[in-house]
Amino acid sequence: MNKLATDLHYIKWGLLALLLALGIGGAFLLLSQSFLDSAQQAHHAAETGLRKAQHDLSTATSDQQNMADYTQEYAMLLNRNVIGKEQRLDWIDGLERLRQRNIVLGFKYVISPQQPYQPPEAVDSGNFSLNRSDMTLSFELLHTGQLVRFFKELRTRVKGWYMLDGCSIERLDNTEPRASAGLTPQLRAECTGGWLTLQNRNAP
Amino acid sequence: MKNRVLLFLSANQFQARIWRDGGLDRAQTFPDNQEGREQFGAFLRTTRSPVFLLTDLIEEDFRHETVLHLRGRERAEQVQRKFEQFYRNTPFRQAALHQRQSEGRHDDEMLFSALTNPALVQTWLDIMLQQHVPLAGIYSAPGISKPLVEHIHADHVLLLSWEKGAGLRQTYFNEKRLYLSRLTPVGEDQSFCDVIATEAVRTQQYLKSLSLLPLGQTLQVHIICNVEDRRELQSKLLEAGDISYAYLDIQKLGEEIGSKDVYPDSDATGLLLHLLATKPPASHYANAEHIHYFNLWRSNKRLLWLSVATATAAIMLSLLNLWQGSSFNNERTKLDHQAQKLTQRTREIIQAFPAQLAPAADMKSVVTSLRKLDSFSPPPEEVWAGLGATLQEFPRLRIDHLSWQTGSGRAAKQNAGFSPTASVIRINGQLEDWDDGYRNSLNYLDRFQQALQQRHYRVVASKLPLDISSSGSIADNALEGDGNPANFSLRLIWEQTP
Numbered sequence: 001m002n003k004l005a006t007d008l009h010y011i012k013w014g015l016l017a018l019l020l021a022l023g024i025g026g027a028f029l030l031l032s033q034s035f036l037d038s039a040q041q042a043h044h045a046a047e048t049g050l051r052k053a054q055h056d057l058s059t060a061t062s063d064q065q066n067m068a069d070y071t072q073e074y075a076m077l078l079n080r081n082v083i084g085k086e087q088r089l090d091w092i093d094g095l096e097r098l099r100q101r102n103i104v105l106g107f108k109y110v111i112s113p114q115q116p117y118q119p120p121e122a123v124d125s126g127n128f129s130l131n132r133s134d135m136t137l138s139f140e141l142l143h144t145g146q147l148v149r150f151f152k153e154l155r156t157r158v159k160g161w162y163m164l165d166g167c168s169i170e171r172l173d174n175t176e177p178r179a180s181a182g183l184t185p186q187l188r189a190e191c192t193g194g195w196l197t198l199q200n201r202n203a204p
Numbered sequence: 205m206k207n208r209v210l211l212f213l214s215a216n217q218f219q220a221r222i223w224r225d226g227g228l229d230r231a232q233t234f235p236d237n238q239e240g241r242e243q244f245g246a247f248l249r250t251t252r253s254p255v256f257l258l259t260d261l262i263e264e265d266f267r268h269e270t271v272l273h274l275r276g277r278e279r280a281e282q283v284q285r286k287f288e289q290f291y292r293n294t295p296f297r298q299a300a301l302h303q304r305q306s307e308g309r310h311d312d313e314m315l316f317s318a319l320t321n322p323a324l325v326q327t328w329l330d331i332m333l334q335q336h337v338p339l340a341g342i343y344s345a346p347g348i349s350k351p352l353v354e355h356i357h358a359d360h361v362l363l364l365s366w367e368k369g370a371g372l373r374q375t376y377f378n379e380k381r382l383y384l385s386r387l388t389p390v391g392e393d394q395s396f397c398d399v400i401a402t403e404a405v406r407t408q409q410y411l412k413s414l415s416l417l418p419l420g421q422t423l424q425v426h427i428i429c430n431v432e433d434r435r436e437l438q439s440k441l442l443e444a445g446d447i448s449y450a451y452l453d454i455q456k457l458g459e460e461i462g463s464k465d466v467y468p469d470s471d472a473t474g475l476l477l478h479l480l481a482t483k484p485p486a487s488h489y490a491n492a493e494h495i496h497y498f499n500l501w502r503s504n505k506r507l508l509w510l511s512v513a514t515a516t517a518a519i520m521l522s523l524l525n526l527w528q529g530s531s532f533n534n535e536r537t538k539l540d541h542q543a544q545k546l547t548q549r550t551r552e553i554i555q556a557f558p559a560q561l562a563p564a565a566d567m568k569s570v571v572t573s574l575r576k577l578d579s580f581s582p583p584p585e586e587v588w589a590g591l592g593a594t595l596q597e598f599p600r601l602r603i604d605h606l607s608w609q610t611g612s613g614r615a616a617k618q619n620a621g622f623s624p625t626a627s628v629i630r631i632n633g634q635l636e637d638w639d640d641g642y643r644n645s646l647n648y649l650d651r652f653q654q655a656l657q658q659r660h661y662r663v664v665a666s667k668l669p670l671d672i673s674s675s676g677s678i679a680d681n682a683l684e685g686d687g688n689p690a691n692f693s694l695r696l697i698w699e700q701t702p
């Protein structure tokens with residue numbers, strides 16, 4: 001131990017100088033590195049901010065160009081009562097008018113309670129929540145053309161927005177009892193879908 | 205190392221000189237008595253520079269040995285055995301490798317040497333160790349002389365030098381390797397020129413007796429002297445067939461090795477000390493215990509240099525970081541300014557939107573989301589148009605069941621593999637007139653599928669009237685038509701074109 005102490009005496013200044021250099025040098029490095037890291041982070045944030053600003057401007061410019069179309073379509077949707085609370089009487093009235101037009105041999109429908117709607121792929125609806133009231137339809141048809149025409153009329157003549165999910169059409173054998181008198185139905189169809197409405201979350 | 209303390213020990217004197225800036229200070233001589241030792245101790249206390257001890261003694265022995273080539277611990281043990289064999293009574297001994305033989309067993313040729321009168325050195329060494337002086341090594345005059353013969357193109361060289369306090373030193377080099385050396389005292393009534401003539405010839409004969417000088421080989425004697433002594437020597441020394449003389453001017457030699465000193469006579473002591481100060485050899489007589497404080501001194505210096513290097517590196521790196529950080533900050537300011545301008549422009553555009561039924565963002569959200577949802581539920585006339593036209597071209601096909609499902613009708617998990625804008629149609633039907641032949645009938649169905657594909661449906665046959673795939677089975681009654689209809693099922697995928 002004494003020898004060690006003696007030996008340390010002869011290198012003490014070197015050791016001290018090295019410790020000082022490591023300590024002070026290390027402190028300088030840490031501080032400067034911290035400064036660099038913050039500057040780098042701030043720079044990165046500024047780059048991100050600039051990209052966002054560029055994107056926002058591009059979007060605003062695009063919106064400016066499309067605003068006329070947006071306004072027109074929005075007015076049409078308002079008129080059809082797609083925006084706001086659902087208007088079931090519009091749907092019922094519309095369906096009854098279609099029945100009177102005898103587009104198909106006969107049809108029945110069932111409207112279910114309204115539920116929040118989850119589309120098959122995410123949609124950015126902004127301040128609006130998507131709601132849907134499912135409706136199933138059963139048809140007796142002479143041919144598939146009648147079904148096509150029915151849904152065309154449903155889209156164009158009935159207020160609201162009906163999303164058709166799909167149909168199942170079956171050829172009938174004519175021994176089965178039929179719902180309608182007169183013409184013999186050749187096909188039976190079952191269709192599913194729903195009435196879509198958009199509700200502003202901020203509306204009272 | 206800037207300053208060095210050079211000590212010169214000979215039989216007759218012990219002196220110290222400070223070497224600084226390429227030159228030697230005046231010599232301080234210490235008599236070998238109590239007073240001299242105390243004076244030496246006091247001298248050592250005035251300096252912390254490293255110390256180099258040069259010995260020029262008669263009692264120095266040289267042995268040239270051939271030993272088995274070994275390495276590491278085995279070599280160290282081998283050398284130790286040799287030391288015990290030749291130089292048991294002195295701690296001042298060294299072993300140097302001359303060369304490895306190129307033939308036979310490839311043994312090593314080694315030079316073992318020692319100061320055989322250790323008491324001469326120990327006296328002064330004890331004082332240095334007591335005061336923890338950084339002693340770099342204990343050297344001998346022949347051991348450091350090799351640089352003086354480097355430029356001489358001869359295999360057998362005898363270097364002669366005169367050190368005033370020691371005598372005439374004769375050192376023999378064979379192919380630039382030190383083989384032996386002897387010191388001859390020069391009496392007070394003699395000059396070294398007087399001694400050279402006889403001693404050189406004696407040494408030549410001695411070398412011949414040791415077979416170091418081959419028969420017929422000329423021994424080149426190189427004498428370090430000044431101009432005056434050279435004239436005297438040239439008149440006294442007669443060249444014979446096997447011995448020749450050359451003269452190395454001491455002042456020129458000094459200049460060649462970088463010495464700034466003036467040499468008034470042929471005394472080579474200063475020359476050798478300068479050589480020691482500037483080109484100390486690696487091998488010397490001091491052991492680890494002797495140079496312990498020199499190692500500490502050197503470690504301390506290295507630590508100081510390391511701390512300077514560390515501090516410098518840290519400062520440089522820090523400055524670099526600061527510079528880079530400043531660059532980033534400058535750049536950031538510009539980016540912020542640009543972003544501000546763009547944001548201001550965006551705000552102006554939005555504020556300029558005309559008064560609407562609703563805020564512009566809301567109108568856009570509603571319209572774009574409904575456009576997207578609409579794409580998930582295409583109208584049936586679009587989905588079926590191609591199918592209907594194709595069925596008209598294939599009247600033998602009777603559709604019994606048709607179902608289709610749009611993207612909005614599939615839950616998210618069912619959409620794996622399908623785009624949400626795709627509609628999936630399943631048709632079950634019958635192929636009439638199967639007795640037309642099963643091959644013709646299968647071709648008919650195949651053409652139907654191809655026609656659908658041309659109308660941009662993707663077609664997968666779930667069931668065919670006859671399964672001719674390798675994984676299916678066929679019963680022979682299926683091959684008979686009998687006018688019975690053949691059933692089939694197809695799955696079609698239709699996608700909106702953008």
